[in-house]
Amino acid sequence: MEKHEKVRQNLINAARKIFVRFGFEKTTMNEIALEARKGKSSLYYYFASKEEVFQAVVEYEAGIIVEKLKTAVNNSETLIDKARNFILVRFAEIQKLGNLYNALRDDFLNHLEFIKKARVQYDMMELNFIKALLNDGKQQRIFDINDIDTIAETFQMTLKAVELPLLIDYESEVFETRLNSLVDIFFYGILTRNDE
Amino acid sequence: MEKHEKVRQNLINAARKIFVRFGFEKTTMNEIALEARKGKSSLYYYFASKEEVFQAVVEYEAGIIVEKLKTAVNNSETLIDKARNFILVRFAEIQKLGNLYNALRDDFLNHLEFIKKARVQYDMMELNFIKALLNDGKQQRIFDINDIDTIAETFQMTLKAVELPLLIDYESEVFETRLNSLVDIFFYGILTRNDE
DNA sequence: ACTAATTAAACTATATTAGTCGAAAGATGG
DNA sequence: CCATCTTTCGACTAATATAGTTTAATTAGT
Structure with missing residues (x-):
């Protein structure tokens, strides 16, 4: 798996954790990024929204x-x-x-x-x-x-x-x-x- | 138990449910009130904050x-x-x-x-x-x-x-x-x- | 019917947060 | 070691959400 895909999958896993726990509304982009040990804008580099x-x-x-x-x-x-x-x-x-x-x-x-x-x-x-x-x-x-x-x-x-x-x-x-x-x-x- | 106490306890129970699930930050006053089938300002009638x-x-x-x-x-x-x-x-x-x-x-x-x-x-x-x-x-x-x-x-x-x-x-x-x-x-x- | 307790709707000021931008830091390859 | 491409991040903004207020309406007690 290439680097890009790896990081992306990592972000998805992080997001999954937070979403499962708090649901869509109560999850913030910052939390997802933090969980994946990335900055928030990195998240926006991989996902548009x-x-x-x-x-x-x-x-x-x-x-x-x-x-x-x-x-x-x-x-x-x-x-x-x-x-x-x-x-x-x-x-x-x-x-x-x-x-x-x-x-x-x-x-x-x-x-x-x-x-x-x-x-x-x-x-x-x-x-x-x-x-x-x-x-x-x-x-x-x-x-x-x-x-x-x-x-x-x-x-x-x-x-x-x-x-x-x-x-x-x-x-x-x-x-x-x-x-x-x-x-x-x-x-x-x-x-x-x-x-x- | 008098009316006032009863309602108050009811609000506490509702709040408990939401707080336990989402924690302090992610819980909104509105949610608590809704859970207790009350308006938000009723909640403020019983609690200051x-x-x-x-x-x-x-x-x-x-x-x-x-x-x-x-x-x-x-x-x-x-x-x-x-x-x-x-x-x-x-x-x-x-x-x-x-x-x-x-x-x-x-x-x-x-x-x-x-x-x-x-x-x-x-x-x-x-x-x-x-x-x-x-x-x-x-x-x-x-x-x-x-x-x-x-x-x-x-x-x-x-x-x-x-x-x-x-x-x-x-x-x-x-x-x-x-x-x-x-x-x-x-x-x-x-x-x-x-x-x- | 009067009074006090309770509720609710509409509003505001504040704080959060989704999303942007530009620059910095790593990687890649010649 | 330079040039270019990818990835990361900090600082910013605009939109949204939320705590808390005010005021008026509703209900319950006497």
Whole structure:
């Protein structure tokens, strides 16, 4: 990695720490710079604005989530397990990695344009992931579906819809059982039944 | 509890939430008021300044700590257990209750006068507690000591000295064993030895 | 209905902070 | 060792946010 990229990544890490702790509004550019042991104007050398720094952090975190999703899916045997683990990891990671989650929860952030943009980006990646899964299942004749695009979108929409209620009153046991039941409900309507 | 006191306590609770989360500097009077579902100027009706609100919170928390110390000590059998539990609870509570701990840790707060004042108040309460304990032990001929005041002050000084190093690299196991060993070291120099 | 306690809206003076600019300090390469 | 390009930083400004004030309205007690 070249010098420039290294410093930039360093700044992103510093920014991440502060953003996760204090949220967007309460984080100052000076704090981020200090955390990275740089002057404030150095920060502006790498990023045009506070929002751009935040966007970089969110993108970085989205990347991490995607990585973890990939390994979770790759390490699962059956397609249903893949789907189940995908959902479980997705929620766990969104919860853990503070910023994406914060961005979703805090109302005052939600109406900021760049948050929406970052979210859209992540959603697209996710959607492709889901489509690939569904397609795989279709090829293997495990899923009895035609319009993959529509189903993928519906699926993602459902995920996003449960996201908030589940995250708001979070109790790990309740949380996991509910997600599992969601997967069951969703997939047993899709599965090819051999008994008909 | 009269109305005025009730509202005041409510404001203190709201302030506590915000202060614990964001620290003194990053907390705004507006946020506190909003959290208590009041207007900002209502807050100023009950408190003269932001610092006064903070002071009220710190005093409230100090009160809670003292309560817990009392029950911990009362529920201990031997005097050594009383002392040991006193120390363990003290550290646990200072850690848990965010504000007192924050006030100690954050350097930028440390040089504020009112923090020092709050700390002095708490320290006095604590010192009396320790003196009572020592006195008790002396009456019961368990402690072989004369100048209770000096010993109490020395003891408290030691506690405050270990406070920071212990809290900074906090690992619960290490933490507790170290504190226990501290008590042992301290008390086995004080105990009346029967073997001499 | 009167009085005192409480709340809230609108305002101000001050302090913070995002963002700029130009100069200085390092690196790179001939 | 010079010339050029990259990176850092201190000092500055303009915009914004916030502590605290004032005044008027609302509520509760008698």
